[in-house]
Amino acid sequence: MSVWLPVLLALLISALGGLYLLGVFRRRRHKEPPLDKGLIPWLGYALDFRKNTSEFLQKMQRKYGDIFTVQLGGHYFTFVMDPLSYGSIVKEARSKLDFNHFAKQLVAKVFGYHSLENDHKILEAGNKHLMGDGLVAMTQAMMENLQNLMLHSIGMVESQEWQYDGLFHYSYNIVFRAGYLSLFGNETVERNKAKAQEFDRVHSEELFNEFRKYDSLFPRLAYGVLPPKDKLEAERLKKLFWNMVSVKKTIQKDNISQWIFEQHRIRQEQGMAEYMQDRYMFLLLWASQGNTGPASFWLLLFLMKHPEAMKAVKEEVEKVLKETNQEVKPGGPLINLTRDMLMKTPILDSAVEESLRLTSAPVLIRAIIQDMDFKMADGREYALRKGDRLAMFPYYALHMDPEVHPEPHQFKYNRFLSPDGAKKVDFYKNGRKVKYFTMPWGAGTSICPGRFFATNELKQFVFLMLAYFDFELVNAEKDIPPIDKSRWGFGIMQPTHDVQFRYRIRF
Ligand code: HEM
Numbered sequence: 009m010s011v012w013l014p015v016l017l018a019l020l021i022s023a024l025g026g027l028y029l030l031g032v033f034r035r036r037r038h039k040e041p042p043l044d045k046g047l048i049p050w051l052g053y054a055l056d057f058r059k060n061t062s063e064f065l066q067k068m069q070r071k072y073g074d075i076f077t078v079q080l081g082g083h084y085f086t087f088v089m090d091p092l093s094y095g096s097i098v099k100e101a102r103s104k105l106d107f108n109h110f111a112k113q114l115v116a117k118v119f120g121y122h123s124l125e126n127d128h129k130i131l132e133a134g135n136k137h138l139m140g141d142g143l144v145a146m147t148q149a150m151m152e153n154l155q156n157l158m159l160h161s162i163g164m165v166e167s168q169e170w171q172y173d174g175l176f177h178y179s180y181n182i183v184f185r186a187g188y189l190s191l192f193g194n195e196t197v198e199r200n201k202a203k204a205q206e207f208d209r210v211h212s213e214e215l216f217n218e219f220r221k222y223d224s225l226f227p228r229l230a231y232g233v234l235p236p237k238d239k240l241e242a243e244r245l246k247k248l249f250w251n252m253v254s255v256k257k258t259i260q261k262d263n264i265s266q267w268i269f270e271q272h273r274i275r276q277e278q279g280m281a282e283y284m285q286d287r288y289m290f291l292l293l294w295a296s297q298g299n300t301g302p303a304s305f306w307l308l309l310f311l312m313k314h315p316e317a318m319k320a321v322k323e324e325v326e327k328v329l330k331e332t333n334q335e336v337k338p339g340g341p342l343i344n345l346t347r348d349m350l351m352k353t354p355i356l357d358s359a360v361e362e363s364l365r366l367t368s369a370p371v372l373i374r375a376i377i378q379d380m381d382f383k384m385a386d387g388r389e390y391a392l393r394k395g396d397r398l399a400m401f402p403y404y405a406l407h408m409d410p411e412v413h414p415e416p417h418q419f420k421y422n423r424f425l426s427p428d429g430a431k432k433v434d435f436y437k438n439g440r441k442v443k444y445f446t447m448p449w450g451a452g453t454s455i456c457p458g459r460f461f462a463t464n465e466l467k468q469f470v471f472l473m474l475a476y477f478d479f480e481l482v483n484a485e486k487d488i489p490p491i492d493k494s495r496w497g498f499g500i501m502q503p504t505h506d507v508q509f510r511y512r513i514r515f
Contacts, residue, residue: 060493321470
């Protein structure tokens, strides 16, 4: 007996440990939000959540109200569905609610990047290049790259004939490639500029095609549910990108953006191995290029489906061109669209914000670092548990709230315009002003540092389309395609299928 006792004890302890990990012993404590572990041990509601995040959270909100805790794949997530309470999350000290904790695990899994202790500080140090003078330079670079990709065939006979393409493919392709070239640099000119530009066109196309393959695997990769064949493909693609945007290749380019260069320089100074920096470059490629292309598609599509919006934006574009004495004409110089000009387009700004409201759906997550109290906007107080995660899903909780945004499913291009033509910032819920009335960029410490550049990219693309091209949907009667529900939580949504359109240079 004495021999078996330790063995039995060990078995009992490991069985109890296993049950603990499966969440069997977890109970709702005093003051904690309603807890629903789901019926499947450990997995909890992971399958429902992944199948349709928005629908699942709606169901839970109906059942439990504005705050509840659910088990998802062994982790406990507390969702806050009241946008008036978002300020308390966003402003909470990092010692209590931390963005990095979760992000570090995700980037190791998805990009193979193992971050430095002070990684987020390094990122923040370089983010000044995405604002102010840095932004002016990047906007100029974006303009030149868009012109190279969109207008290189100007004057040739074939460019005056209708070209057919999927609008999603076309927009994503152009904006991805121009954005990539503006951040990661151009082929060195040496003697022949035309050759260098052609190289940029070919090389960026190749990168885009590979990126789209990775993009389609991404949600399942992040959830860790790729079948073996796709896992191998994801590994192949990762290695390909580590090579294609490697530090060695990037620093040989002309016009590399200060933002990218600074991220490399500081990591180099800190002694990070070059192969790890290559992985970081891939992470930056993903962060900077994964959303802007899909966002430009939705913006253009909403404008094409709403003639009154298209007319208003077109008139604004013409007005801005006129004010700067520029005209698009055969044989004339290409227009120079500056950051100053892009600051005089309140109608286009509102259309951009409206289109992001309808299609951006990130899940914003904070790790709960210590047991803490959380006060909702209406005064209710809850206890949050160390080791759990706090999450927001502004798409459903805010963007689609009919009280904050009446007729939330409708595209209203002037929703963010005041009667006097200025940006509208007054939105209300329960009679209280909603500070964060849209959250396409996240908020607080992890707010997207590229938001100003991204907005400019979208505006520049639409501006050039309107100034230089005739374009129309092949089947104008067809409905706007539904969004692909497998991508909830990952930023800008994508359509389930493409929409055919045609375009040609206007002269
Ligand atoms: C329409 C385009 C874009 C959208 C909707 C978007 C959205 C977001 C969101 C929601 C986050 C925060 C994620 C979180 O809190 O969990 C984020 C982070 C980030 N974005 Fe963007 N983004 C866009 C374009 C860009 C561009 C163009 C760049 C770079 C030039 C960029 C660079 C980054 C970086 C580096 C982060 C990580 C920030 C951090 O860790 O603190 N993004 N983006």
